Amino acid sequence: MAATKTAPRRRNAATTRAAILESARRAFVARGYDGAGVREIAEGAGVTAMLVNRYFGSKEKLFAEVVAAAMAAPSILTQENVHAADAGARIAREMVAATAAGATPLDGFLIMLRSASSERAAEIGQVEIGKRHERTLVDAMSGRDAAVRAALVLALTAGLQVMRQMIALPALAKAEPAVLQRMLAPVIQLLLRGP
Amino acid sequence: MAATKTAPRRRNAATTRAAILESARRAFVARGYDGAGVREIAEGAGVTAMLVNRYFGSKEKLFAEVVAAAMAAPSILTQENVHAADAGARIAREMVAATAAGATPLDGFLIMLRSASSERAAEIGQVEIGKRHERTLVDAMSGRDAAVRAALVLALTAGLQVMRQMIALPALAKAEPAVLQRMLAPVIQLLLRGP
DNA sequence: CTCATAAGTCTACAAGTGTTTGATTGAGGG
DNA sequence: CCCTCAATCAAACACTTGTAGACTTATGAG
Known part of the structure; x- marks a missing residue:
C-alpha cells in the first residue's frame, strides 16, 4: 500500500x-x-x-523459471472433472474457454510451442509438460491405458490451442463456443471412458 | 544409382x-x-x-518455397476416407502413421509450428494451412457444421503431431500404434458424423 | 586446345544476439 | 552526517546471423 x-x-x-x-x-x-x-x-x-x-x-534460466511458473496453472483434467457424470461436457467447456483467443491459462504451453525452434527451450518444455501429464495421471486418471487417454485429451487441447490461438483458423477461432462444446463433449467423454 | x-x-x-x-x-x-x-x-x-x-x-524466399512444396502433400481427409463406412478407422490409421516419430507427410505443418516464433514465417504458414482446410472442405466434407468438424479433425491431428513429434510425450510417442488407432477411430467417427 | 560463361567459393560487413566488466547511484545503518 | 553496500547502469565483448561483391574454377562449344 x-x-x-x-x-x-x-x-x-x-x-x-x-x-x-x-x-x-x-x-x-x-x-x-x-x-x-x-x-x-x-x-x-x-x-x-x-x-x-x-x-x-x-536468459535460459529466466526462461525456465517463466515456463515453470506458467505451467503451474491448474490442469483441466482435475479429479473432480474427470469423475463427474458429465465429465465430457465439463471438460469441453473449460477446454473451449482456455483455448479462446486471448485466453491465458494455457500460456505455459503456448510459450513452449512458440519456443520449439530453440533446442534448449524445447527440452525445458518437454520436461515441464511431462511433469504436468504425470501430475494429471496421479490426480485424476486411473484404469487401463490411463496414460494414453490422458495424453490424448492433452493432445486435443494442444491442437485446439494451436489452431485457435496460433494459426487462428477461422472455422475454429470464430466458431461459437457453444457449438464447439457440443461437438467436443461426447468426444472427450469417449476418450476418457472408452466405448 | x-x-x-x-x-x-x-x-x-x-x-x-x-x-x-x-x-x-x-x-x-x-x-x-x-x-x-x-x-x-x-x-x-x-x-x-x-x-x-x-x-x-x-532465406525468406527459400522458406516460402519449401513450405509451399511441403504443404502440397495429400490430406488425410480425402473424399474416399471420409465417406467410407469405416471412416474413423481408416483416418485413425493414417493419422497415427503420419504423426509417428520421423514421419514426413505432415512436414509442412511441422515446419509451420516450429517457425511460429518468426512473424513472417507464421503468416506464410497461416495462409497455407487455411488453403489446406478449404481444400479439404471442398473435396470431402459437407453437411451441417462441416467446416468446424473438418477443423476439429485437423486440430486433433495437429495436437497429436505436436505431442508425438515435437514434445515427444512418452505416453503418445512410445504407444503402440494399434492402441492409438483403437482409441482414435471412434473419436474421429464421432467428430465426422456426430452422435 | 582455347576461352567465354556459368557455377561455385572466399573475404568481408553490418546488424543483431547474450553476456561481462567496471563505474555510478541511491538507500539506510553507524 | 557519513559511509558502506546493494541496486543499477553504460559500454563493450565475443559471437552469430543474413547478405553482398569480387574472385576462382570447371564445363562444354568452337
Missing part, C-alpha cells in the same frame, strides 16, 4: 525481479524463446538488459 | 538447387525458420552459404 508502484520505482530487488518475470512471460508468449530478446524483456520491465542476467543468471 | 550422389558432384544448377531445397526442408523441420541457419542448410547440400542466396534470393 505504502509502496510506490508505477513511480520511477524505488530500488527494490524483489519488485524488480517480479517485474522482469512478468515482462518475460509476455514476451515469451508473444514471440517465443528466440524471438524475445533480453533487451526487449528488460525494457518491458523498465530496467536494462544487464539486470536480467544479474537476477536470473542467464 | 547411376547418378553420382556422394561424389564431389559435377557442376549442375538444377541438381544443386534441388539439393539445397531438400536440405532446407530437413533443417526447417528440425529447427524452424529462425533456428535453421543459411550456412547449415548450405552445408547439408554440400555447398557454401552464398549459393543459397544466389539461387533463392533470400
Whole structure:
C-alpha cells in the first residue's frame, strides 16, 4: 500500500525481479524463446538488459523459471472433472474457454510451442509438460491405458490451442463456443471412458 | 544409382538447387525458420552459404518455397476416407502413421509450428494451412457444421503431431500404434458424423 | 586446345544476439 | 552526517546471423 508502484520505482530487488518475470512471460508468449530478446524483456520491465542476467543468471534460466511458473496453472483434467457424470461436457467447456483467443491459462504451453525452434527451450518444455501429464495421471486418471487417454485429451487441447490461438483458423477461432462444446463433449467423454 | 550422389558432384544448377531445397526442408523441420541457419542448410547440400542466396534470393524466399512444396502433400481427409463406412478407422490409421516419430507427410505443418516464433514465417504458414482446410472442405466434407468438424479433425491431428513429434510425450510417442488407432477411430467417427 | 560463361567459393560487413566488466547511484545503518 | 553496500547502469565483448561483391574454377562449344 505504502509502496510506490508505477513511480520511477524505488530500488527494490524483489519488485524488480517480479517485474522482469512478468515482462518475460509476455514476451515469451508473444514471440517465443528466440524471438524475445533480453533487451526487449528488460525494457518491458523498465530496467536494462544487464539486470536480467544479474537476477536470473542467464536468459535460459529466466526462461525456465517463466515456463515453470506458467505451467503451474491448474490442469483441466482435475479429479473432480474427470469423475463427474458429465465429465465430457465439463471438460469441453473449460477446454473451449482456455483455448479462446486471448485466453491465458494455457500460456505455459503456448510459450513452449512458440519456443520449439530453440533446442534448449524445447527440452525445458518437454520436461515441464511431462511433469504436468504425470501430475494429471496421479490426480485424476486411473484404469487401463490411463496414460494414453490422458495424453490424448492433452493432445486435443494442444491442437485446439494451436489452431485457435496460433494459426487462428477461422472455422475454429470464430466458431461459437457453444457449438464447439457440443461437438467436443461426447468426444472427450469417449476418450476418457472408452466405448 | 547411376547418378553420382556422394561424389564431389559435377557442376549442375538444377541438381544443386534441388539439393539445397531438400536440405532446407530437413533443417526447417528440425529447427524452424529462425533456428535453421543459411550456412547449415548450405552445408547439408554440400555447398557454401552464398549459393543459397544466389539461387533463392533470400532465406525468406527459400522458406516460402519449401513450405509451399511441403504443404502440397495429400490430406488425410480425402473424399474416399471420409465417406467410407469405416471412416474413423481408416483416418485413425493414417493419422497415427503420419504423426509417428520421423514421419514426413505432415512436414509442412511441422515446419509451420516450429517457425511460429518468426512473424513472417507464421503468416506464410497461416495462409497455407487455411488453403489446406478449404481444400479439404471442398473435396470431402459437407453437411451441417462441416467446416468446424473438418477443423476439429485437423486440430486433433495437429495436437497429436505436436505431442508425438515435437514434445515427444512418452505416453503418445512410445504407444503402440494399434492402441492409438483403437482409441482414435471412434473419436474421429464421432467428430465426422456426430452422435 | 582455347576461352567465354556459368557455377561455385572466399573475404568481408553490418546488424543483431547474450553476456561481462567496471563505474555510478541511491538507500539506510553507524 | 557519513559511509558502506546493494541496486543499477553504460559500454563493450565475443559471437552469430543474413547478405553482398569480387574472385576462382570447371564445363562444354568452337
